Amino acid sequence: MNDAHAKLRGVKRIYRGVGKQPPTHALGPVDLDLKRGEFLSVVGPSGCGKSTLLDVLAGLARPDEGTIEFEGKLVQGEVPDGIGVVFQEDSSFPWLTVRENAGFALARAGMAPAEIKERVDATLSFMGLASFAESYPVQLSGGMRQRLCIARTLVTRPRLLLLDEPFGALDQQTRLLMGDELLRLWRETGATVLLITHALDEAAMLSDRVAVMSARPGVILDLVETDWPRDRDSRIVSEPSFGAVTARLWSTLRGESMKSMATQ
Amino acid sequence: MNDAHAKLRGVKRIYRGVGKQPPTHALGPVDLDLKRGEFLSVVGPSGCGKSTLLDVLAGLARPDEGTIEFEGKLVQGEVPDGIGVVFQEDSSFPWLTVRENAGFALARAGMAPAEIKERVDATLSFMGLASFAESYPVQLSGGMRQRLCIARTLVTRPRLLLLDEPFGALDQQTRLLMGDELLRLWRETGATVLLITHALDEAAMLSDRVAVMSARPGVILDLVETDWPRDRDSRIVSEPSFGAVTARLWSTLRGESMKSMATQ
Amino acid sequence: MKFDKLLVLAAILGVWQMTSLLVGVEVLTPPLGTFAKIGRLFADPDFGGHVWETTRAFALALVLSLAIGLLVGLALGADRLAAEVGEPMLTAFYAIPKVTLYPVILLFFGLGFAAKVAFGALHGIIPVALFTMAGVRNVKPGWLRAARAMRLTKLQIARSVLLPAALPELVAGLRVGTALTLLGTLIGEMFASQRGLGYLLLQAMERNDPATITALALLLTIFATSASALLLALERRLDHARVVA
Amino acid sequence: MKRAAAIRWLLIALLVALLELACSLRWIDPTAIIPPSAMLMGAMKIVLIGEWQRAIVETLTTVAIAVALSSAVGLLLGWALTRAPRLRRAVDPLLASWYAIPTFVFYPLFIVLFGLGRWPLVAIGFLFAVVAMTLSTIQGIERVPRTLLRAAQAMRLTRTQTALRVVLPSAAPWLFAGLKLVVAYAFIGVVAGEFILANEGFGHRIAFAYNNFDNRAMYGAILLLLVFVATLNASLAGWEKRLLRRRGLR
Amino acid sequence: VELAITHFGVGLYGVPYAIAKNKGWFKDAGLDITGFLTSAGGGTTVRNVLASELPYGEVALPAAIAAIQQGLDVKIVHAGVVSLADMVFVTRKDDDSIKTEADLKGKKLGYSSPKSTTDMVTTIMLDKYKLTGQVERKPIGGIGAGLTVLREKGVDMFYVTEPAWSAEKNNYRKAFNAADWLPHVTQTVGVAKSEWIKANGDKLKGLIAARRKGVEFIKSNPDEAAQIVATEYKIPLDQAKAALASVKDVKGDYWSRGDFDKEGMDVMLQGLRLVQAIEPGDFDWKKVVDESALPADLPKSFK
Numbered sequence A, B: 001m002n003d004a005h006a007k008l009r010g011v012k013r014i015y016r017g018v019g020k021q022p023p024t025h026a027l028g029p030v031d032l033d034l035k036r037g038e039f040l041s042v043v044g045p046s047g048c049g050k051s052t053l054l055d056v057l058a059g060l061a062r063p064d065e066g067t068i069e070f071e072g073k074l075v076q077g078e079v080p081d082g083i084g085v086v087f088q089e090d091s092s093f094p095w096l097t098v099r100e101n102a103g104f105a106l107a108r109a110g111m112a113p114a115e116i117k118e119r120v121d122a123t124l125s126f127m128g129l130a131s132f133a134e135s136y137p138v139q140l141s142g143g144m145r146q147r148l149c150i151a152r153t154l155v156t157r158p159r160l161l162l163l164d165e166p167f168g169a170l171d172q173q174t175r176l177l178m179g180d181e182l183l184r185l186w187r188e189t190g191a192t193v194l195l196i197t198h199a200l201d202e203a204a205m206l207s208d209r210v211a212v213m214s215a216r217p218g219v220i221l222d223l224v225e226t227d228w229p230r231d232r233d234s235r236i237v238s239e240p241s242f243g244a245v246t247a248r249l250w251s252t253l254r255g256e257s258m259k260s261m262a263t264q
Numbered sequence C: 001m002k003f004d005k006l007l008v009l010a011a012i013l014g015v016w017q018m019t020s021l022l023v024g025v026e027v028l029t030p031p032l033g034t035f036a037k038i039g040r041l042f043a044d045p046d047f048g049g050h051v052w053e054t055t056r057a058f059a060l061a062l063v064l065s066l067a068i069g070l071l072v073g074l075a076l077g078a079d080r081l082a083a084e085v086g087e088p089m090l091t092a093f094y095a096i097p098k099v100t101l102y103p104v105i106l107l108f109f110g111l112g113f114a115a116k117v118a119f120g121a122l123h124g125i126i127p128v129a130l131f132t133m134a135g136v137r138n139v140k141p142g143w144l145r146a147a148r149a150m151r152l153t154k155l156q157i158a159r160s161v162l163l164p165a166a167l168p169e170l171v172a173g174l175r176v177g178t179a180l181t182l183l184g185t186l187i188g189e190m191f192a193s194q195r196g197l198g199y200l201l202l203q204a205m206e207r208n209d210p211a212t213i214t215a216l217a218l219l220l221t222i223f224a225t226s227a228s229a230l231l232l233a234l235e236r237r238l239d240h241a242r243v244v245a
Numbered sequence D: 001m002k003r004a005a006a007i008r009w010l011l012i013a014l015l016v017a018l019l020e021l022a023c024s025l026r027w028i029d030p031t032a033i034i035p036p037s038a039m040l041m042g043a044m045k046i047v048l049i050g051e052w053q054r055a056i057v058e059t060l061t062t063v064a065i066a067v068a069l070s071s072a073v074g075l076l077l078g079w080a081l082t083r084a085p086r087l088r089r090a091v092d093p094l095l096a097s098w099y100a101i102p103t104f105v106f107y108p109l110f111i112v113l114f115g116l117g118r119w120p121l122v123a124i125g126f127l128f129a130v131v132a133m134t135l136s137t138i139q140g141i142e143r144v145p146r147t148l149l150r151a152a153q154a155m156r157l158t159r160t161q162t163a164l165r166v167v168l169p170s171a172a173p174w175l176f177a178g179l180k181l182v183v184a185y186a187f188i189g190v191v192a193g194e195f196i197l198a199n200e201g202f203g204h205r206i207a208f209a210y211n212n213f214d215n216r217a218m219y220g221a222i223l224l225l226l227v228f229v230a231t232l233n234a235s236l237a238g239w240e241k242r243l244l245r246r247r248g249l250r
Numbered sequence E: 001v002e003l004a005i006t007h008f009g010v011g012l013y014g015v016p017y018a019i020a021k022n023k024g025w026f027k028d029a030g031l032d033i034t035g036f037l038t039s040a041g042g043g044t045t046v047r048n049v050l051a052s053e054l055p056y057g058e059v060a061l062p063a064a065i066a067a068i069q070q071g072l073d074v075k076i077v078h079a080g081v082v083s084l085a086d087m088v089f090v091t092r093k094d095d096d097s098i099k100t101e102a103d104l105k106g107k108k109l110g111y112s113s114p115k116s117t118t119d120m121v122t123t124i125m126l127d128k129y130k131l132t133g134q135v136e137r138k139p140i141g142g143i144g145a146g147l148t149v150l151r152e153k154g155v156d157m158f159y160v161t162e163p164a165w166s167a168e169k170n171n172y173r174k175a176f177n178a179a180d181w182l183p184h185v186t187q188t189v190g191v192a193k194s195e196w197i198k199a200n201g202d203k204l205k206g207l208i209a210a211r212r213k214g215v216e217f218i219k220s221n222p223d224e225a226a227q228i229v230a231t232e233y234k235i236p237l238d239q240a241k242a243a244l245a246s247v248k249d250v251k252g253d254y255w256s257r258g259d260f261d262k263e264g265m266d267v268m269l270q271g272l273r274l275v276q277a278i279e280p281g282d283f284d285w286k287k288v289v290d291e292s293a294l295p296a297d298l299p300k301s302f303k
């Protein structure tokens, strides 16, 4: 596979317990190829190892088994250049204003202030945060803080964008708007996107492929291709085949979630 | 209105800005009666003041204008007995195990250990956390932590339950399961429930009434009655009138979200 | 604000005066007597030289304490292994009575200015390091993960994340470190000197001159308090997050 | 943990070996530093001498009292200051600057206030240690996440329950940092106090050895002191580490 | 360069040096002495001497002995203060129950710290007056602490040294002087690094000679000497005068011209053994003393 942007082979992750606790086998083995420029979503029951998958893929944690390659190079214990991550939990810096937060990575990379300002202003404004540029994160609502974290990563224009339930705290309409913005950016920048989400319709609507994960330890049960055109937006939900995709995801997932709630 | 469990009259909340920042008018004026034993959902665009509404209703913050009554008594600067709150953000205690977290409020209230154990075990198990009872919150996934916070509040069996996007980090199937559990509990305990959510179908499916809030400053634009039987569960989604309810919510909300993203 | 400070000041003076009355002026010179003594000290043409001597050594020692302390603290706080290896050694070493290290200091720094500076730094480095370490260690892991995901270098993480995130602890460390460096410099001066405030203090102790002792102690406290207030003001300016919360 | 200990011991062994070598090759003046082997002999001799044993017990008791007092008072003081922000702002600059006062010059004052013997030394150790605890407590309390306090409020916890069940455990990592400083400072204060002023105790014995150029006794005593502090800290550290681990804070 | 002189400015040991410097006699001997390094405590001063550019200084005799015994590279080159005339034992002003040593019976006597000079001196005294065991001795610390305890009635008697005593004269009652029962005690000696002595015999001779001139000057010109002490020590002239007079009043010389007083040194040695600061047994002064730089006209005690 020559066009694989990132490659996971036999990736496993096991958390050691504290004290006498037994270890938790959280993930894998997972084999997955992320094609260059594709939009892939991952869905799976709560606690199945989605965030763990993102961690090892980004190089934030080492897998206990298996290898990860990004752009042909092994990922080991360090986040490679070109990857951008939005975390599930709020990780905005409370000591910086919204604007400073958003421009943080750029400033550290030594970009010229004028260019930073331009990029940040543009991003904040389509994130609906323009009028809060001088506020601090504590002054934002939960959803606004989540949008800030997305903005902070988007401004860096990563080649591989990893998003962990980035719209979890947003209302449905805002979610749709954000989804469309994300699609637009994805088209414009040609980036590869991996989106972890718990909204099946969102996964179905945005993605080229959707990976369905099993209950913990998470392995990939199904990989659904959507065959949407590249030039799509949220109106795709009215396509007849949309229902088929969500139905397939739903049927696979249903059983896993039940299992996961029962055994955990 | 004699059966009003909680009463809001002209409630407003304005956050002072820091330094030269202008104040933010976040909420109101809001007038709302929560009927005893009803299940009311609140939906609204991100940043419209939903969490703020919950804060003042619970007595965690004082409104800048207006009054709140709970069970006939004024709520002022203190959480009245009988109210249980689940916050939007993770508020589990990191130094306690899952079990200890869940039993925390009961232990403080002086309940007998045996009874605590019984209640906690039951709650953890239907929350799908039974096998993680001895784990610490850092060892849980985002969704599991959210479930823990719900469990911690449910064990206290409040008469008025306030939930701020409690299922935000859960996958759809788990969400449905949780929703059904919540309905069951609601029926069994006869509690009044106020649920803040950003999933319109969830709001439509669970509630007796759904309040739709405007963009900031949030006021109540619409109060939709669903007329579902008390004895319902998630299968209600297949009712023909279900579509009508969500459509109505959707149409009101759409414009507000757009407004909110544009002006913020 | 101002009023509160004046009130506290008045309270301190009150307690001081009362204690002085209680234990006798031969033991604790009362406030007025101390101020008068300070006036007389400043009137002495040699006093400026003594102050300058101490200030010089203190300034250098302070720079060393803060710089080395911060670096060590950051390194230990950021790396769990380094902390587990280094911290017990640091704390244990710190508890050695510094006086006994005098022969070692003499051996490495000789007699004079360098030894004084070394003594000052010796007192200051470790508290700065320990406070810094504690602060850095308790920084929310999520922020560090974000920083790593942004591919910040170690230095950038230290500067742009650890420093602002642990600012209150850092400033506390710097404040304690500053005061202790001053004390250390002074003790260094008591070992071998013919100039400096430490020398004056030693003379006053040996001659049983409580007025001078109290006056010098007050001067030192005023000095350290000013430094402390300055650092606090700096912290308030930098730490927006706390202002908001 | 095992690895850290191993590395630490290795490092210590290396340093010791280096020092031993430097001393035996006479790179270092033996009147300034003696080889570790000689220090060890000195230490062993000390533990066997009754006079020293008494001194050690005396000093450890004084330190223990100072540690107990200063951590308790520091905790309460820190807590009180966070409850009274106006007072806090007013006294804040004074908190740390207090360290610059050469406490031992006020020994006569302490004698009048506390009499002869142990208590003036306890006072010196206490004064030295209490601020570290106060500052750490303030920090710990200020760092309690707001959402946890809100949760406590929502659960209708009383003030005492909130303080004991939420604030205290949440601030625990900072309190631990403070406690470790307290141990170090109490030792420093008491031993230095004995060194300069007292007539009993470990510090005085060290001073005597110092003044008599009895390097064996002096370094032996220092070695013992290191062992005391290290043991105390190690027991704290084990506790602390469990606590941090649970919270994912390394 | 600076000379390390123990308790310079707070004890009278340094007075001859102050005069020699003030009079320019060090310069005459080809030495550029710019000031005096002081410190409290014998051990530190010896260490300072060794670390100093000019490795010579005046230190307490017990410290010198200890240093040499522990293998430090110093020799005793001349005697310094050979009397305890500066050590005054005092009581509270209103307490006249202690007039003679014998009155100490059943009283509380303070001293600085175990194994210190005051420990030895009081031990010897009690022994001499057969009071051992009948007087409660309490170690207290420095003079400040001691006087405080005396005032607070924690002890009935404490010691004060000159020139501090001259400043406190009116606040306490002097009972007696340590020199009353121990007329010969060598308190301080000049020490120098052995190698340096070999290479710089002339300089050392110059130093000793300059100091000696200082000692003689105190005798011949007490008023001017007091004047110089007042400026160099930064104390009031009256106090300087009184302090010099008080050590002169006591019989015997206070400052040696440089020559040793073997008896006084042996007393100190005996004291050190008494408090177990040095091992019992023979002690060979010849091994620690180097008389080569003493002026030719002064008697040599350890040939």
Ligand SMILES: Nc1ncnc2c1ncn2[C@@H]1O[C@H](COP(=O)(O)OP(=O)(O)OP(=O)(O)O)[C@@H](O)[C@H]1O
Residues within 6 Å of the ligand: A015, A016, A024, A025, A026, A044, A045, A046, A047, A048, A049, A050, A051, A052, A053, A088, A216, B138, B139, B140, B141, B142, B143, B144, B169, B170, B171, D248
């Ligand atoms: N630090 C940790 N230590 C121990 N176990 C952990 C740790 N982090 C996660 N786990 C366990 O690993 C499993 C997978 O967690 P992960 O966070 O990857 O789930 P997730 O799929 O992201 O879930 P969610 O949708 O709820 O966020 C869970 O069972 C969790 O208990």
Ligand SMILES: Nc1ncnc2c1ncn2[C@@H]1O[C@H](COP(=O)(O)OP(=O)(O)OP(=O)(O)O)[C@@H](O)[C@H]1O
Residues within 6 Å of the ligand: A138, A139, A140, A141, A142, A143, A144, A169, A170, A171, B015, B016, B024, B025, B026, B044, B045, B046, B047, B048, B049, B050, B051, B052, B053, B088, B216
């Ligand atoms: N502590 C605060 N200080 C200042 N402004 C605040 C504060 N908390 C919230 N706000 C502002 O109040 C408004 C409403 O916030 P709130 O958290 O109630 O929104 P929300 O409806 O819960 O949004 P979300 O769905 O994103 O959680 C927002 O515009 C926010 O910026």
Ligand SMILES: [Mg+2]
Residues within 6 Å of the ligand: A050, A051, A052, A088, A164, B141, B142, B143
């Ligand atoms: Mg997750």
Ligand SMILES: [Mg+2]
Residues within 6 Å of the ligand: A141, A142, A143, B050, B051, B052, B088, B164
């Ligand atoms: Mg909210």
